[in-house]
Amino acid sequence: MHLSNQDTQRNQLPQVMADMHNNQLLNDKVERDLEEAKKELDIWKTKVEKADDAKSRLIMEKLEEDEAKEKNKQEMLAWAKKQEECRKEFSQSMSGVKDEILKLCNCKEDFLDKLRRCKAELQNKKEESIKLKQKFKIYAEIPDTDVNFTSQLKEECDDDSKPIKGVFTISQRPTMLLDGGQALITFEEEKVASQILKITKCSVSCENLSLEVKPKRITMDPAMNFEVQLEVSRKQIKVSNIPPSMPEERMKDKLEMSFSKSSRGGGEVKEVEYDKNTGTGYITFLHPGDVENLTLRRKYLVDLDSEVSVQVGPIFEYKLHKFQTFCGTLKRTILLDDIKDIEDEEDLQDHLEIHFQKPSNCGGEIDSIKYISRGKALLALFCEDTL
Incomplete structure (x- = not known):
């Protein structure tokens, strides 16, 4: 559509x-x-x-x-x-x-x-x-001697300012330091010591043990003889420990005044010397008796700013004369060395003495014996008849 x-x-x-x-x-x-x-x-x-x-x-x-x-x-x-x-x-x-x-x-x-x-x-x-x-220590024991003063020589009375003089002769005995484990034996005859020294080692019987020791010849340290001549002042003393509290001249005056007081044991002062650096002084008196009294007291009160105690002592000089040294040879004494402590000291010394007394061991009569065990030491002194 x-x-x-x-x-x-x-x-x-x-x-x-x-x-x-x-x-x-x-x-x-x-x-x-x-x-x-x-x-x-x-x-x-x-x-x-x-x-x-x-x-x-x-x-x-x-x-x-x-x-x-x-x-x-x-x-x-x-x-x-x-x-x-x-x-x-x-x-x-x-x-x-x-x-x-x-x-x-x-x-x-x-x-x-x-x-x-x-x-x-x-x-x-x-x-x-x-x-x-x-070796050089000198032990001198001066025996007490009774002295009777009968009179004083005229020349000494005329001059009492001369110092007191003394002459001392010192003879040192030969010594030897015996160490531990050694023994000294002195025989009565020299030939016994000579025979023992020919043996290198000696076997010593000690009950069930045998001990070997070494005989040695002793080399002696030199000894000495000398003479000491001592002179002590009769009129002068030394004063020590003097405090340096004042000048030297003033200190001399104080010392002279203090030591002139007879009430304290002093006497007439002739001269005063003082050394401030050493704190020592030398006081010379007119009379010798004052020196003797003061030196025996040893202390003296000195008037400084206050009373001060000082030390007084004699003034002396000594000289060494006729210094001689000599060495001795021990002909009858021998040293036994390297001995072991297998027994007590006394028992071991007895065994040593018995062994070296026997002629079969080249020994003979013993004059003296001394054994020192180990850890000890002994200084042995020898007389002239043992040299």
């Missing part, structure tokens, strides 16, 4: 109106979307601007951080270099310190060795000193 154009248009009009309405809605929606897009675009532009600002700021901060990082890196490299230099310097210093410690250890060892040698030398010197002291 064929429709006319008007009918066709009339039929299409609602559709067109609907399409126009849809287009209008669509355009409105597009406008709204466009408006929203513009707003969103503005928002994103703002965000982009902020992002650009943040980016610029971050770039600046990064540049600053990079600059700081480079600076820190340079400082770190400088410190690392300095640390390496310090390490090298420390290694060199440590090496030097180790070398110095090694040198000090070597010096310490050297000093310790030297100290040990010095101690050993000192000990030897002490032992030698003890031996020399024993």
Whole structure:
């Protein structure tokens, strides 16, 4: 069926109106979307601007951080270099310190060795000193003698200022230090000692044991004789322990006045000498009796700023004359050495005496015998009849 154009248009009009309405809605929606897009675009532009600002700021901060990082890196490299230099310097210093410690250890060892040698030398010197002291020690016993004074010589009465003189003759007896494990035997005959000395070792029977001893010839240390001449002043004394509390001239006056008082045992003073450095003085009296009284008292009160006790003593001079040394040879005495302590000291001495009395052992009559066990020592004195 064929429709006319008007009918066709009339039929299409609602559709067109609907399409126009849809287009209008669509355009409105597009406008709204466009408006929203513009707003969103503005928002994103703002965000982009902020992002650009943040980016610029971050770039600046990064540049600053990079600059700081480079600076820190340079400082770190400088410190690392300095640390390496310090390490090298420390290694060199440590090496030097180790070398110095090694040198000090070597010096310490050297000093310790030297100290040990010095101690050993000192000990030897002490032992030698003890031996020399024993060798040159003088024991003098002056016997009491009754003396009767009948009269005084005229010449002595005329000159009582002369000093008291004395002459003493000293004779040293030969000595020997007998160590532990040694014995001395003195025979009555010289030939017995000579026979024993020809034997290298002697076998001594001690109950169930046998003891070997070595006979030896005794080498005597030198002895001496000398004379001592002594002179003691009759008119002068020595004063000691004087405190240096005043000038020398004033001290002399004080000493003279103090020692002139007869109530204290003094007397008329002739001369006073005083040495402030040593605190000693020398008082010369007119009469000899005053010196004797004061020296016997040994102490005296002196008037200084206060009463002071000083020491008084005699003034004497001594001289050594006729010094002689001599060596003696022991012809009847021998030394038995290297003796072991297998028994008591007395029992072992008895066995030694019995053995060396027998003629079958080349022995003979014994005048004296002395044995010293180990750990002891004894100084033996010899008389002239044993030399």
